[in-house]
Amino acid sequence: MATIYDVSKRAGVSTATVSRVVNNNPKVDPHLRQRVLSAMEELHYVPNGSARSLVTKQTRRIALLISDITNPFFAQTARGAIWRLDQWTL
Numbered sequence: 001m002a003t004i005y006d007v008s009k010r011a012g013v014s015t016a017t018v019s020r021v022v023n024n025n026p027k028v029d030p031h032l033r034q035r036v037l038s039a040m041e042e043l044h045y046v047p048n049g050s051a052r053s054l055v056t057k058q059t060r061r062i063a064l065l066i067s068d069i070t071n072p073f074f075a076q077t078a079r080g081a082i083w084r085l086d087q088w089t090l
Helices: 004-011 015-022 030-043 049-056 072-087
Strands: none
Touching (some): 004 030
């Protein structure tokens, strides 16, 4: 699994620049952005969600506690929650 360090080495930039590209910072030079994006694609890099949540203090996860999954009410509630969450653009 590729890391931000692997991407920075492949693109010839700092890890801070890779981070700026991942976070869509508009101040990154377009040619540099493309170089980083190409390196990310070549290495199949996927940002680490756990590491990101440590910095942002947001997990972007929702828990749904259901007492009886066989009860049709709870199954319908879960379906409704999933449908509604799919409507959000996170």
